[in-house]
Amino acid sequence: MFLAVISRELRIAARNPGEWLQPLFFLLVVITLFPLGVGPSPLLLATLAPALIWITALLAVLLSVDRLFRDDFEDGTLEQWVLGSGPVWLNSLAKVAAHWLLTGLPIVCLSPLLCVMLNLDYQWIPTVALSLLLGTPILSLLAALGGALTVGLRQSSALLPIIIMPLMVPVLILATQAIGSSLNGGTFFLWLAALLSFSLTFLPLAIAISLKAAVSR
């Protein structure tokens, strides 16, 4: 069932490419415009680059999550999730995995390009990519939690960032610190990995509980 949920999501995305490409375009546009805005100072750009990449990645994930559970809620698929024989948390995890494949993974793949655009030295590319690889799944999980909590509400797009932003702050801090201090050991990467395994363990359960509550409202 896990794979069935993922393949269903990917199939829907393939037939509706605009929806998942939009956050990636957003990411590229912001990173393109930024050097034009702050002026062509290579040193300044390279200093700002890690934070810049991470903040735009975070916003791109937020941008994509509003509709994550909305369609399934409105057409009754979530009702059938709850009534089905499989556990809701596993379906939720599959949904998050599909979301990461469509948002987080492309961001990781784009990161070398982003680094070059911001004049970050080549040797930093693996570090930035690793931080994104560890961090974007956490962002997807948190965003899905926000989506699940607000799925039945009309003002969800306004409420969602307010709920989710504070939870994303630790990820942002850890990731940018990890990039900044990676030369003197990867402690921050370990913290990031710890946060990822924690979120992977508990957030699907929280998402499942919120979805059940939304359906039975």
Place this chain on the structure above:
Amino acid sequence: MTESSSILCRASNLLCERNRRTLFSDLSFELEQGQLLHLKGPNGSGKTTLLKILAGLFIDYEGEIRWQENHRLIYSGHLFAVQGQLTPYENLDFMLGLQGVVASRDEVYAALAAFGLEETRFSLCRELSEGQRKRVTLCRLKLIRQAIWLLDEPYSALDEAGTVLLSQLCEQHLESGGGLVMTSHQAIPIPRSIHTLELQPCS
């Protein structure tokens, strides 16, 4: 006096309040094998809520519902659970997976054909009409063998041929000893004894 084993579900003293309004109180009924229970009542009298309570989707009620052991049910509500970007086959395949039912491609296609949907095999569900999407969701009834069906307004949006098909399917289900609870504003065109449960709006 019927044997207790033939009783699929016994609900006693149900009370449900929604938005500070009592929908029903002191409601008791039984559902036996082969029995069709028709929930009747004006709009807003709580028919859908009662079905959702039976399905386990709505848990904010008082009273007791006892099910037969290992009961499995199909709930088909106002929402069809049909995703517009998928074909009827893909939708059904996913819904069967959710219920833990394995059906071959041919079986699903046969069910779709029985509901007159073979022409739409390769269209996306968003291109289908309301009635056709309803047929897609009702195909589950043919593919999933479950003892209890909870159908919310199954006849709405269906044309005459669809109504006949659905009635035949319900009849077979009842004959094989299944239980069926449905809401319907029309008279139910199934030639069997129908137990009616009238929900009166409480003052």
